[in-house]
Structures are given as C-alpha cells and as structure tokens.
Amino acid sequence: MTRKNRGAPPTNESRTWVPVTIRDVAKVAGVSTGTVSNVLNRPDIVAEATRRRVLEAVETTGFIRNTQAYQLRGGRSHTVGVVVLDVSNPFFTEMFRGAESSLQAEGYVLMLASTDDSVEREASFVRAMEEHRVEGILITPAAADLEGLAGLRTRGVPTVLLDRKAAADEFCSVTVDDVRGGELAARHLFDMGHTRIVFFNGPTTIRQCRDRRQGVRKAVRALSKRSPREASELSVGALTVRHGEEVVERILSMVPRPTAVMCANDLLALGVLRGLASRDVRVPEDLAVVGYDDLIFGSMLSPALTSVRQPAFELGVAAAELLLDEVRNPEHRHREVRFEPELVVRASSSTAP
Amino acid sequence: MTRKNRGAPPTNESRTWVPVTIRDVAKVAGVSTGTVSNVLNRPDIVAEATRRRVLEAVETTGFIRNTQAYQLRGGRSHTVGVVVLDVSNPFFTEMFRGAESSLQAEGYVLMLASTDDSVEREASFVRAMEEHRVEGILITPAAADLEGLAGLRTRGVPTVLLDRKAAADEFCSVTVDDVRGGELAARHLFDMGHTRIVFFNGPTTIRQCRDRRQGVRKAVRALSKRSPREASELSVGALTVRHGEEVVERILSMVPRPTAVMCANDLLALGVLRGLASRDVRVPEDLAVVGYDDLIFGSMLSPALTSVRQPAFELGVAAAELLLDEVRNPEHRHREVRFEPELVVRASSSTAP
DNA sequence: AGTGATACTTGACACGTTTCAATCAGTGGA
DNA sequence: TCCACTGATTGAAACGTGTCAAGTATCACT
CATH class of the missing domain: 1.10.260.40 (lambda repressor-like DNA-binding domains)
Incomplete structure (x- = not known):
C-alpha cells in the first residue's frame, strides 16, 4: 500500500x-x-x-x-537474438554489425551468443531467447541438420539462417555461393599459368569446405579440356593458423612440387605464409598463395594476400531485412538471398610460375 | 493427410x-x-x-x-547489457568472450551494442537496456567524462567500466596499466641500445594515448640519468592503418634520423611497416618498430611485430566477476581491477642499431 | 470413531503496463 | 434551460507468472 x-x-x-x-x-x-x-x-x-x-x-x-509489463500486456519485445559460431571470428562480427545497423534503426536491441560449434550450447541459448520472447532469431546453426531448430519453426519464431541454406518451406536464409568462390580462386591460379596446384582444405564436415572443394573441382574439369590441370587435395582438422603452418612441410615435399596453393580460408593461408617465410620459400615466385574470406589483415602482409571476399556486412543487412519482413508482413514467404563472392587479386599470386 | x-x-x-x-x-x-x-x-x-x-x-x-511475466512478478531478468565502442575490434570481442564465458555459466543472456564512439547512440542503448531491466551493464564509455552514466549510478544499476577508471565511489572498473605498458615498450627499445626513438601517438584526447605517452616519458626520465635518451613525440588524428602509413615520410625525414619507432597501437604499427616496406627500409636493421595491443595478426608478419599484450579475455572475465558480486553481494564495494600489460618481443625490434 | 499430523493442492492476489468503455466538464445551439 | 456534442480524463480489466495462506485428502494412532 x-x-x-x-x-x-x-x-x-x-x-x-x-x-x-x-x-x-x-x-x-x-x-x-x-x-x-x-x-x-x-x-x-x-x-x-x-x-x-x-x-x-x-x-x-x-x-x-518497464518493458516486461509493456510486453506482457501485448506489446512487442523489440529484441532480436543472434547466434553465431564464434564471436572472435571477424566474419561473424562483420555480419553482426550489418544486422545491428539495420535493426537498431528500427528500435531493436540485439542479444548475442556464441556457440563455439556446440549443439548443446546452441540449444540452451535458443531456449533462453525464446523465454525472453525475442521477436526473431538470426542463427548460424552448429549442427549439420536443422533438427534442433524444428521447435522454432513449429512455434512460429521468425528465424533467418546465416550462411546456411534451408529447404524453401523451412526458413529464410542468406548465403554466399561457396562453389563459385572456390571456382573463382582456382580459375585465377590456372589463368596465371599454374597447372599443378594444391587445394588445402579444412574438415569436409563443414559445408563451406565441401562447397569450396566442389568449386575447385569444377574449375579443374572445365579448364582441363584444353590442357591438363591438376589440383591435389589436402585436408586438415581445423581452419586455424597453426594447422596452416604445420602442413607446409607436406606441401613442399610433394613431387612434382606444386607451384600454387589455394587455402580454404585466410587463417590457413596466414599459417602457410608463415611456414614458408621460415623456410625461405619466396611468395609468389616459388609458390603462389590464395586465401578465402579476405580478412582485413591479409591485405597488410607483404606480399599482400590474394583472397576471396565475402560480403559479411551485407549478409547481416540482408538477414535483418528478411527477418523484419517475416515479423511484419503477414504475407511473408521464406526465401534465400544469395550473394556472389568476389576475387581480390594481390601480390601473393600475381606472378606467373 | x-x-x-x-x-x-x-x-x-x-x-x-x-x-x-x-x-x-x-x-x-x-x-x-x-x-x-x-x-x-x-x-x-x-x-x-x-x-x-x-x-x-x-x-x-x-x-x-514467459520471462516477462516471471520477472514482473519479482524475478530476475537474467540479462546483462554489454556496450562497447566497436564490435569489429578484436580487443573488444575478446573482452566480450571473456565476459560471456563467466556470465553464461550463471545463466545470463547478453545484450550487445556497439556505439562507434557516439555518445548519443550510447545513451540510447543504455536507455533501452534499462527499460529491459538488465541486471547490470558492462560498458566502455564513449565520452571523456562519465556524466552520461550518472543515471545508472543513481538508479542503482550495477555497472562495470571496461578499460576505464572511475572514482572509487562511482563504479567498479577493469583496466590495464597503460602507463606501465608505454614504459615497458620504451624501456625495451632503450635496452636494445637505441638512444633516439620516436613515440608515434594517436589523439591525446583518448585516455589510453595519454597514459602511454606518460609511460614513455617516465622511461626516458629514468634512463637518462646514466646516458642521454631521447623520445620525440608525433601525434595523428586516429589510430588506423592509413594514418600509420602516411606518417612514415615524416619519420624518415627527421634529423638526426631515429633508429626506432614505438607506435601507440598495432594498427598504426602495421601502417608504418607497410610504408617502410614500400620504401625499402629494412626492419629492424634500419628502423626498429614496436606496436601496442598484440593483435594476433602482428605475429604473422615478417618481421613479426613486437607489441604490448593486453589480457582482453581476462579483462572480460574480471568485469563479469565484479558485476556478479555487485548484483549478489549486499556488502559490495566498488573497486578497480588493474591488469599488467606484457611486452612480447619479436623480430621487428630484436636487433641492436 | 475421533484426533492430530502429514502431504499435497488450490485459488486469489500482486507485479506494471495498456486499453477501452464510461464519466466528466465545457461549449454552443435551439 | 435543456440538449447534444466534443474533448479530456478516469478506473478497472487483462496480460502470465510466482507466492502463500487456506483448504482437502490421507494416514497413523489411540
């Protein structure tokens, strides 16, 4: 009283x-x-x-x-959940910034969680966000299948998949054409005159790695019609600098020795560059190197790293738009927004063998 | 069917x-x-x-x-707000990860917002978070004074300042001793035999820049007692790669020419390295270079960059602990947790002049 | 059968806000 | 003077949950 x-x-x-x-x-x-x-x-x-x-x-x-009381009465929560695999990966933070820029303008606050590839953690975060009655969720699923997200669909929580495609009637999604990206990078090396390259891949359980491999193979098939091209494949357990550095030995001992190496992401490429530098192998004269992701730091190396750029920020913006449409438009239809990767040629691959 | x-x-x-x-x-x-x-x-x-x-x-x-109903009834929101200057800066994401790791274990969900140095945006985010009744806020204030956070204090919202000190009765804070960091880096160069160095600073409106400068001056004073040491100071408007690259000309034209340059952060240092490479100035033989922040990418350059490491992850963890104490402990007292920076010596500074 | 103790279950109320039908005051017209 | 009308304000209901005093059923024991 x-x-x-x-x-x-x-x-x-x-x-x-x-x-x-x-x-x-x-x-x-x-x-x-x-x-x-x-x-x-x-x-x-x-x-x-x-x-x-x-x-x-x-x-x-x-x-x-008090937002809780407001919302309880029937108002909207003005909250959106974002779930990514790893906040310390610049690719994801760029995507987050993109989504943030669109959603903040509409008055939303973002909840961010990082799953570190753990399905359990993902489930727990999604659960918590649902309890908070987020108006929607942007998510990079940790699991290979989308089983864990079934609940979101049945409960009608607007959801957009980041860098992951879904069947048309399931979710909206924003993706980058990784097959095309792999193809671009491989084609570039072949165009520069290389005939024997190495595709240095990460674990093929990751969809991105599978797709990029497929792109490389596609380039090999297409270009081999004129003259023989070859891409040996090499795969390691994780996409880190350390793994990249460790594999240099194996690359250099191949016979015949390849003249170029294409890496499945920039971190691997950075490791390769480091390994090569310590062995006095010149880049690109002795071995050309191409990465993937176009992390900002790749451009600062000498030689600067050729890489495949993914429009991370734009991905985030597009995801936000899709989500807003799903939230507001009663006639919303799920769809996929697909972006094209872009090859950025720099010094690390600009000399013919 | x-x-x-x-x-x-x-x-x-x-x-x-x-x-x-x-x-x-x-x-x-x-x-x-x-x-x-x-x-x-x-x-x-x-x-x-x-x-x-x-x-x-x-x-x-x-x-x-329904968390809103639960909370309205008197329960806790299990939500913490995090406000940083720039999500795409690895230093802040590392800090976020640290805070996340501690807080998620306690069942909290984190709201993240990036102010991009804008005081207005900061105010708007903090406001939104208060409306959501977050249990506490971790914040890197955008403004020089803490005026904008006065409301948080009077309203009793537990708040911890990140990388920013406050008066004892105002807020808890986690900081890194930037004076010490500046001193460490300068001392290192003098110890390597340099006598004339340049301290390449960012805007002195930024506290970190002021403190680091103070550390450099302290080292000069202390070591000059034996034999003369000198540190010219140079300052640019922002801590970016571009600014670093642009200033190289000025450094090289100094008479007498310095033998080492200490940069106020790694981005500046990266720019300097790039500028030096394009002018065929050898590092460290012709000019030694030291950075600050120890971004992971600095270690991948050749020569690898000597830098001052700040324990970003641990900063986040400590901030979370302080916040939890303030939330739960009725006898909580505000305090500052101060971390020591650490000099990481690499090739860019390891040769005597 | 009566008594008391034990073990669950119930149902009304409070939390802070928005909404909406009802009320009130004021104004102008007849 | 009465009526109709407009504009401003009120007060209570409702949202979904947790709490707690009060209730009911069950059981053990005399």
Missing part, C-alpha cells in the same frame, strides 16, 4: 532505489495512470497542459518504462 | 501458433496453475505422480515460460 522510501534521493552508500512506476508518476502529476500512459504512447490525445505536467513528473521521478 | 500442402506454399497466414501459458498446461494435466508453477520451480514439494503428469503436459503442449 504505502511504499517505502519512494522518491527518496539515492545516496552513494545506501542503494535504496525502488523502481518508480507509472503510478508514482501519476501521483506526482496528479492524474490517473491511464493519462500517463497516454502521454507516453499517444501524446496527441492529451491536453497540452496535462502533457507538460506529466512529462515534468516523468523527469523528476526518473521514470523508466 | 500428414503430407505437406504442396499447392499452397506457407505464408505467415498458416502460422497458427498460439502462445501456451501455464494455464493451458494446468488444464491438460488436470491440476491448478499453482501446482504447475511448483513443478517448475520447486519440484521437491510436489507428489511424484503429479509431477510426472505435469512434466508430460509441458512436453506435449510445448510450453515455454
């Missing part, structure tokens, strides 16, 4: 701040709660004088609207 | 999901809502048979607890 200490000035020592409600504001302004609510939500229908009085009361009391 | 409806692809129209409440579960299980609540929150006090029946009903209905 009578609240303790309402409006008492908070001292540094005693943290006796009691949340101020719309009722407190009403009391101070000498109006009803309904009027306060109207001032906040439909200022036009309330008389000028009252409005001023209420706003003043809001100011003096330091009122901050 | 159970086939998908091929004729009409699904639109939003067919999303006939109505939110399942605790009341629906109660009806299905044939008990009261109170019992369902008990099963969910204090399973021990409800009879085995009833509990099983209720859990089964939860399963079949697909019930997901």
Whole structure:
C-alpha cells in the first residue's frame, strides 16, 4: 500500500532505489495512470497542459518504462537474438554489425551468443531467447541438420539462417555461393599459368569446405579440356593458423612440387605464409598463395594476400531485412538471398610460375 | 493427410501458433496453475505422480515460460547489457568472450551494442537496456567524462567500466596499466641500445594515448640519468592503418634520423611497416618498430611485430566477476581491477642499431 | 470413531503496463 | 434551460507468472 522510501534521493552508500512506476508518476502529476500512459504512447490525445505536467513528473521521478509489463500486456519485445559460431571470428562480427545497423534503426536491441560449434550450447541459448520472447532469431546453426531448430519453426519464431541454406518451406536464409568462390580462386591460379596446384582444405564436415572443394573441382574439369590441370587435395582438422603452418612441410615435399596453393580460408593461408617465410620459400615466385574470406589483415602482409571476399556486412543487412519482413508482413514467404563472392587479386599470386 | 500442402506454399497466414501459458498446461494435466508453477520451480514439494503428469503436459503442449511475466512478478531478468565502442575490434570481442564465458555459466543472456564512439547512440542503448531491466551493464564509455552514466549510478544499476577508471565511489572498473605498458615498450627499445626513438601517438584526447605517452616519458626520465635518451613525440588524428602509413615520410625525414619507432597501437604499427616496406627500409636493421595491443595478426608478419599484450579475455572475465558480486553481494564495494600489460618481443625490434 | 499430523493442492492476489468503455466538464445551439 | 456534442480524463480489466495462506485428502494412532 504505502511504499517505502519512494522518491527518496539515492545516496552513494545506501542503494535504496525502488523502481518508480507509472503510478508514482501519476501521483506526482496528479492524474490517473491511464493519462500517463497516454502521454507516453499517444501524446496527441492529451491536453497540452496535462502533457507538460506529466512529462515534468516523468523527469523528476526518473521514470523508466518497464518493458516486461509493456510486453506482457501485448506489446512487442523489440529484441532480436543472434547466434553465431564464434564471436572472435571477424566474419561473424562483420555480419553482426550489418544486422545491428539495420535493426537498431528500427528500435531493436540485439542479444548475442556464441556457440563455439556446440549443439548443446546452441540449444540452451535458443531456449533462453525464446523465454525472453525475442521477436526473431538470426542463427548460424552448429549442427549439420536443422533438427534442433524444428521447435522454432513449429512455434512460429521468425528465424533467418546465416550462411546456411534451408529447404524453401523451412526458413529464410542468406548465403554466399561457396562453389563459385572456390571456382573463382582456382580459375585465377590456372589463368596465371599454374597447372599443378594444391587445394588445402579444412574438415569436409563443414559445408563451406565441401562447397569450396566442389568449386575447385569444377574449375579443374572445365579448364582441363584444353590442357591438363591438376589440383591435389589436402585436408586438415581445423581452419586455424597453426594447422596452416604445420602442413607446409607436406606441401613442399610433394613431387612434382606444386607451384600454387589455394587455402580454404585466410587463417590457413596466414599459417602457410608463415611456414614458408621460415623456410625461405619466396611468395609468389616459388609458390603462389590464395586465401578465402579476405580478412582485413591479409591485405597488410607483404606480399599482400590474394583472397576471396565475402560480403559479411551485407549478409547481416540482408538477414535483418528478411527477418523484419517475416515479423511484419503477414504475407511473408521464406526465401534465400544469395550473394556472389568476389576475387581480390594481390601480390601473393600475381606472378606467373 | 500428414503430407505437406504442396499447392499452397506457407505464408505467415498458416502460422497458427498460439502462445501456451501455464494455464493451458494446468488444464491438460488436470491440476491448478499453482501446482504447475511448483513443478517448475520447486519440484521437491510436489507428489511424484503429479509431477510426472505435469512434466508430460509441458512436453506435449510445448510450453515455454514467459520471462516477462516471471520477472514482473519479482524475478530476475537474467540479462546483462554489454556496450562497447566497436564490435569489429578484436580487443573488444575478446573482452566480450571473456565476459560471456563467466556470465553464461550463471545463466545470463547478453545484450550487445556497439556505439562507434557516439555518445548519443550510447545513451540510447543504455536507455533501452534499462527499460529491459538488465541486471547490470558492462560498458566502455564513449565520452571523456562519465556524466552520461550518472543515471545508472543513481538508479542503482550495477555497472562495470571496461578499460576505464572511475572514482572509487562511482563504479567498479577493469583496466590495464597503460602507463606501465608505454614504459615497458620504451624501456625495451632503450635496452636494445637505441638512444633516439620516436613515440608515434594517436589523439591525446583518448585516455589510453595519454597514459602511454606518460609511460614513455617516465622511461626516458629514468634512463637518462646514466646516458642521454631521447623520445620525440608525433601525434595523428586516429589510430588506423592509413594514418600509420602516411606518417612514415615524416619519420624518415627527421634529423638526426631515429633508429626506432614505438607506435601507440598495432594498427598504426602495421601502417608504418607497410610504408617502410614500400620504401625499402629494412626492419629492424634500419628502423626498429614496436606496436601496442598484440593483435594476433602482428605475429604473422615478417618481421613479426613486437607489441604490448593486453589480457582482453581476462579483462572480460574480471568485469563479469565484479558485476556478479555487485548484483549478489549486499556488502559490495566498488573497486578497480588493474591488469599488467606484457611486452612480447619479436623480430621487428630484436636487433641492436 | 475421533484426533492430530502429514502431504499435497488450490485459488486469489500482486507485479506494471495498456486499453477501452464510461464519466466528466465545457461549449454552443435551439 | 435543456440538449447534444466534443474533448479530456478516469478506473478497472487483462496480460502470465510466482507466492502463500487456506483448504482437502490421507494416514497413523489411540
């Protein structure tokens, strides 16, 4: 009934701040709660004088609207969940920035979680976000199948897959054509005059790795019609710098020795470059190197790294647009927005063998 | 019957999901809502048979607890806000990962926002987070003063400053000793036998830049007692690669020419390296280079970049711990957790002049 | 059978907000 | 003076959950 200490000035020592409600504001302004609510939500229908009085009361009391109550009453949560595989990977943070830029403009706050490839963690985050009644979820699924996301679909939580395709009636998705990317990189090396290259791949359980491999093979098949081309394949357990560095030995001992190596991502390529530098193998004269992802740091190396650029920021923007459409448009249809990768040629591959 | 409806692809129209409440579960299980609540929150006090029946009903209905209602009733939001200057900066994402690792274990979900140095954006995010009743906020303030955060303090929202010190009675904070870091780097160069170095700084409006400069001056003062040491200071408007590259000309034209340059961060250093490479100046023989931040990519350059490492991940962990203490411990006292930077010596500075 | 104790279950209320039908005050017209 | 009308304000209901005093059923023991 009578609240303790309402409006008492908070001292540094005693943290006796009691949340101020719309009722407190009403009391101070000498109006009803309904009027306060109207001032906040439909200022036009309330008389000028009252409005001023209420706003003043809001100011003096330091009122901050309680979103939970608002939402419970039927309002929207203005929250979107984002679930990625790894926040420390620049590709994902760029995507996040893209999504953020679109969604913040619409008044949304983003919840971010990083699964580190763990299906269990993913499930737990998605669960938590559903409990928070997020209006939608952007997600890079950790598992190969989409079984774990079935609940989202049946419960009608708007969901957009990031860098992962889904069947048309399941989810919206934004993707990059990895087959095309692999093809671009391989073609470039062949065009530069290389005939024997190595495709240095990551684990083929990862879809991106499979697709890029397929692109490389496609390029080999297409170009071999004129003159023989060859791409040996080499695969390691993870897409890290360390794995890249460790495999250099194997590449150099191949007979006949390849003249170029195409890496499944930039981290592998950075490792390769490091390994080569320590063995005094010149790049690109002795061995040309191409990466994938176009991390900003690749351009600062000497030689600068040729790479396949993925429009991460734009991916995020597109995902946000799809989500907003699904949230607002009753006639929304799921669809896939597919981006084209782009080859960025730099010094590490610009000399003919 | 159970086939998908091929004729009409699904639109939003067919999303006939109505939110399942605790009341629906109660009806299905044939008990009261109170019992369902008990099963969910204090399973021990409800009879085995009833509990099983209720859990089964939860399963079949697909019930997901509404956090807003829970919280409105007096529960906690299990949400923490994180506000950083730039999500695409690896330093901040590492810090985020650190905080995430601690907070997720405690069942918290994180809201992330990136201010891009804008005080207005910061204010708007903090406001939104307060409306969401986050239990606490980790923030890298955009403004020089902490005026904009005064509201957080008076309202008693637990807040921890990231990489920014506050007066003892204001907020908790986690920081790295930038004075010490600047001193470490400068001392290292002097110890290697350099006597005339350049301190290549960013804008001194940034606290970190001021502190690092102070460290450099301290090293000069201390070591000059034996034999003369000198550090010219040079400052540019932003800590970017481009600014680093552009300033190379000025450094090379100094008379007498310095033998080493210490940069206020790694991005500047990367730019300097690039500029030097294009002018055939050898590193470290002609000019030694030291950076700050120890971005992972600096170690991959040749020559690899000497740098001052900041324990970003640990910073995040510490911030989370401070926040949790402030949230849970009634006798919490604000304090500063200060980390020591660490010099990582690599090839770019390992030769005497 | 009566008594008390034990073990569950119930149902109303509170949380802070929005909404909406109802009320009130004021104005102008007849 | 009465009526109709407009514009402004009110007050109570509802959202989904957790709590807790009060209730019921069951059982053991005399």
